[in-house]
Amino acid sequence: MNHHSSKWTIAFLIFVLLLTGCSSNAANGTNNSNISSPGPTDAASADANVVDANEGKELATELKFPLDQSIPTLDPHLSLGGSNSTVVLNVFEGLFSFNSSYEPVPSLAESYEVSEDGKNYVFHLRQGITFHNGKELKAEDAAASLNRWKELAPRAKSSFGESEFEAQDDYTVVLNLNEPKNDTLAQLSHVLNFAAIMPKEVVESAGPDGVKEYIGTGPFKLVEWKADQYIHVSKFENYQSPDGESDGFAGKREALVNDIYFTLALDNATRFSSFLAGDFDYVDVSIDNLPLVENDDSIELVKDLSTDFNLIFNKKSPLFSDIAYRQAVAALVNAEEILLGITSTPDLYRLNPSYMYEENAKWYSEAGSEAYNQSNPEEAKRLLAEAGYNGEVVRLLTTKDTGSFYNASLMLQAQLEAIGVKTQLDIYDYATMLTKRADATAWDIYLGPFIVPSTPSQLLYLNPSYGFAEDAKLAELLKKATAALTDEEIKEANDELQAYVWEYLGNVKIGDTYRYKAIRSNLQGVTTLYGIPNLSNTKVYKKS
Amino acid sequence: MAIYVLKRLLALVPTLFIMSVIVFIIIYLIPGDPARVMLGDGADEATIQQVREQMGLNQPVLPQYINWISGALQGNFGESYFLGKSVMAAIGEHAGPTFSLAVLALLLSLCTAIPLGIAAAKHQGGLADKLLTAFSLLGMAIPGFLLSLFLVLLFAVKLKWLPVSGYASLQDGVWSYLKHLILPAVSLSPLMGAIIARMVRSSMLEVMNQSYVKTARAKGVSEHRVIYKHVLRNALIPIITVTGGAFGTLLAGAAVIETVFNIPGLGQLLVHSVARRDYAVIQGIVLFIAFLYVAVNLIVDLLYVVADPRVRLE
Numbered sequence: 001m002n003h004h005s006s007k008w009t010i011a012f013l014i015f016v017l018l019l020t021g022c023s024s025n026a027a028n029g030t031n032n033s034n035i036s037s038p039g040p041t042d043a044a045s046a047d048a049n050v051v052d053a054n055e056g057k058e059l060a061t062e063l064k065f066p067l068d069q070s071i072p073t074l075d076p077h078l079s080l081g082g083s084n085s086t087v088v089l090n091v092f093e094g095l096f097s098f099n100s101s102y103e104p105v106p107s108l109a110e111s112y113e114v115s116e117d118g119k120n121y122v123f124h125l126r127q128g129i130t131f132h133n134g135k136e137l138k139a140e141d142a143a144a145s146l147n148r149w150k151e152l153a154p155r156a157k158s159s160f161g162e163s164e165f166e167a168q169d170d171y172t173v174v175l176n177l178n179e180p181k182n183d184t185l186a187q188l189s190h191v192l193n194f195a196a197i198m199p200k201e202v203v204e205s206a207g208p209d210g211v212k213e214y215i216g217t218g219p220f221k222l223v224e225w226k227a228d229q230y231i232h233v234s235k236f237e238n239y240q241s242p243d244g245e246s247d248g249f250a251g252k253r254e255a256l257v258n259d260i261y262f263t264l265a266l267d268n269a270t271r272f273s274s275f276l277a278g279d280f281d282y283v284d285v286s287i288d289n290l291p292l293v294e295n296d297d298s299i300e301l302v303k304d305l306s307t308d309f310n311l312i313f314n315k316k317s318p319l320f321s322d323i324a325y326r327q328a329v330a331a332l333v334n335a336e337e338i339l340l341g342i343t344s345t346p347d348l349y350r351l352n353p354s355y356m357y358e359e360n361a362k363w364y365s366e367a368g369s370e371a372y373n374q375s376n377p378e379e380a381k382r383l384l385a386e387a388g389y390n391g392e393v394v395r396l397l398t399t400k401d402t403g404s405f406y407n408a409s410l411m412l413q414a415q416l417e418a419i420g421v422k423t424q425l426d427i428y429d430y431a432t433m434l435t436k437r438a439d440a441t442a443w444d445i446y447l448g449p450f451i452v453p454s455t456p457s458q459l460l461y462l463n464p465s466y467g468f469a470e471d472a473k474l475a476e477l478l479k480k481a482t483a484a485l486t487d488e489e490i491k492e493a494n495d496e497l498q499a500y501v502w503e504y505l506g507n508v509k510i511g512d513t514y515r516y517k518a519i520r521s522n523l524q525g526v527t528t529l530y531g532i533p534n535l536s537n538t539k540v541y542k543k544s
Numbered sequence: 545m546a547i548y549v550l551k552r553l554l555a556l557v558p559t560l561f562i563m564s565v566i567v568f569i570i571i572y573l574i575p576g577d578p579a580r581v582m583l584g585d586g587a588d589e590a591t592i593q594q595v596r597e598q599m600g601l602n603q604p605v606l607p608q609y610i611n612w613i614s615g616a617l618q619g620n621f622g623e624s625y626f627l628g629k630s631v632m633a634a635i636g637e638h639a640g641p642t643f644s645l646a647v648l649a650l651l652l653s654l655c656t657a658i659p660l661g662i663a664a665a666k667h668q669g670g671l672a673d674k675l676l677t678a679f680s681l682l683g684m685a686i687p688g689f690l691l692s693l694f695l696v697l698l699f700a701v702k703l704k705w706l707p708v709s710g711y712a713s714l715q716d717g718v719w720s721y722l723k724h725l726i727l728p729a730v731s732l733s734p735l736m737g738a739i740i741a742r743m744v745r746s747s748m749l750e751v752m753n754q755s756y757v758k759t760a761r762a763k764g765v766s767e768h769r770v771i772y773k774h775v776l777r778n779a780l781i782p783i784i785t786v787t788g789g790a791f792g793t794l795l796a797g798a799a800v801i802e803t804v805f806n807i808p809g810l811g812q813l814l815v816h817s818v819a820r821r822d823y824a825v826i827q828g829i830v831l832f833i834a835f836l837y838v839a840v841n842l843i844v845d846l847l848y849v850v851a852d853p854r855v856r857l858e
Contacts, residue, residue, distance in 0.1 A: 210582075227626065428575070430819065432576045
């Protein structure tokens with residue numbers, strides 16, 4: 001009996017060891033409290049009893065905000081991701097910010113002057129601005145940051161070339177360009193590859209994988225970045241807001257909560273369930289989930305103009321290096337059908353032949369739009385026959401990982417097959433797709449969403465690195481449109497460029513898409529631009 | 545026995561070495577590039593190549609492997625490109641949630657499977673047996689992610705008893721820790737429970753036909769004592785084997801459940817690392833999982849001695 005019980009004791013001990021091993025592991029792994037669930041429910045109880053004077057309702061001090069994409073880096077100069085901008089734009093500021101009409105408005109700059117020939121810019125910084133580390137913002141910080149940004153952001157590199165930002169005195173930065181650039185302020189305001197101003201020391205110590213510290217001048221400062229889990233930012237007490245009415249990312253900004261937890265929730269169903277359960281007060285809504293929120297009085301449903309969809313040709317592929325094939329596909333494309341395939345409802349798209357949104361009055365152009373949404377299979381067949389199409393397989397490069405790439409490719413595939421074109425869907429994970437797309441031998445057509453910039457010079461697909469748009473006339477017209485100085489000159493050059501984009505057919509514009517966002521009524525003041533939410537000026541009321 | 549354990553641990557070295565070579569080769573054969581993922585859509589080729597060079601990604605495979613293995617032999621498994629920490633630190637941080645989830649899911653499975661299996665064996669062909677068949681078929685048929693969505697909808701969204709997702713460590717309080725783990729553990733347990741219950745039943749039925757059981761009954765030993773002392777005890781070895789295998793699978797990271805419930809465990813880390821080609825982390829996790837498997841199997845072998853005195857480990 002004794003012998004037996006000792007063996008059971010050993011068994012029990014092994015089990016207990018296993019368990020304690022687990023719990024000590026758990027403890028080691030989570031020395032930060034609430035490893036992935038940063039106080040969804042506990043937060044409310046910790047709130048101080050702040051009452052909003054206007055509404056008489058109790059304000060919460062914490063906001064938990066969902067992110068639907070993982071963030072590879074928080075370095076504002078490096079990444080092009082939308083999720084990255086959602087966080088970064090609250091922590092960092094640039095010299096200028098966009099208002100809701102996509103016009104640059106001074107932010108860290110107080111004023112600026114530009115020479116008559118459009119080549120020399122002088123930026124005067126606001127004085128007395130401090131970084132999150134307490135250091136005062138000086139011109140040398142701005143110059144160091146912008147010179148680094150210029151090297152890392154492809155659109156800035158192509159715009160500014162070798163020209164450098166220089167600190168003239170403590171509060172003045174100058175930029176002397178070789179040729180006039182009417183997009184200078186727009187480049188400085190754009191939200192992706194954001195031209196953030198950081199302390200000079202941070203910029204100088206940055207490695208290839210980004211800056212080591214995230215120090216800006218924005219209304220929120222970074223407290224903790226728990227990779228793949230959450231990013232915690234808190235109110236920056238010494239924040240000094242630009243003047244003027246809040247509009248887009250411009251004007252007055254104020255942190256109205258003490259803490260924001262940007263919580264990574266990649267799974268659509270989990271993110272939405274968390275919203276329904278009250279963990280989040282803001283969420284994107286897919287069409288199938290729409291009935292669950294559309295009749296709820298406590299939830300506001302907003303339609304957010306998020307991306308424009310484009311078909312990109314590989315201009316180095318055997319077929320599509322020949323413009324006749326590109327014309328055939330452009331003649332075939334039924335944009336409305338593809339947009340419906342992407343969004344599932346006519347409520348979430350609009351036809352738009354321009355590379356810019358119509359909200360951007362300065363650069364919107366309908367020139368060449370007769371080539372848009374032709375939906376003419378007979379003409380496509382004729383063009384293909386003329387080009388000598390002989391049953392070659394057209395490879396559509398796509399991914400199922402994120403967004404609507406795959407649905408759009410399926411719709412185009414059906415249209416191509418219907419006129420007898422052989423196709424092949426090459427589906428990869430996102431990382432592989434990025435690598436394949438850079439390989440001129442790996443694909444023929446790619447369909448994807450783009451964030452619409454504010455000037456044509458920021459369009460990714462007019463750039464040689466995207467689908468190999470290496471065309472001298474395109475580059476020349478782009479340069480001309482960027483160098484134009486007066487509004488009339490800009491309009492003329494822009495129409496010429498837009499018309500040529502439809503003639504060259506490096507890409508075929510499909511249309512603009514929207515996303516539904518659900519906002520619970522206790523969250524007030526969220527505005528979005530480019531589909532990216534601005535959380536300064538956002539109030540959170542406690543749920544009753 | 546100490547020599548046996550030592551031998552088994554030494555046998556781990558070639559296993560891990562071969563694993564490391566295979567994983568390294570697979571990683572470098574699949575396309576995709578951490579520099580491209582970091583720089584995002586639309587980055588220009590020159591910048592990407594510059595970052596690749598600085599990250600050491602442009603070296604040929606062999607020097608990269610030699611670099612890595614010489615580090616690994618000194619306990620340095622490299623640095624993550626994206627997490628800003630060493631691979632060991634990242635694994636250490638993510639192992640806790642996975643262990644907790646695996647232990648809780650296993651406990652839940654055992655607590656349902658063993659009584660059900662015993663009851664089914666005792667009353668072969670009876671109601672309990674039929675219930676077990678139904679339960680195990682259902683358990684094996686329902687995908688964990690589907691069950692998890694139903695559970696979330698009911699217990700988190702409608703009833704608001706439990707959180708939808710997330711993880712809390714033990715320091716945040718036992719209840720907070722448990723309430724974040726209940727739904728994922730319940731989602732994981734039916735499959736394992738079903739397998740274990742069927743094994744308990746069949747293994748016990750086999751033993752019940754042995755002559756020493758008949759002898760025990762003929763001697764007038766109580767039925768309770770026959771079942772628990774003579775039958776269950778002798779049926780334990782296959783049950784331990786199955787349970788060990790199930791536990792190993794759970795430790796390997798229940799990637800889908802961890803993703804659905806947003807639990808920062810090894811499975812989720814592996815999925816993220818593969819998506820962004822964080823080579824060092826993928827390599828580290830795969831080796832860690834291989835090590836866990838071997839360790840769990842070793843513990844299972846040691847438990848055989850406890851369960852059956854006739855087993856000798858040489």
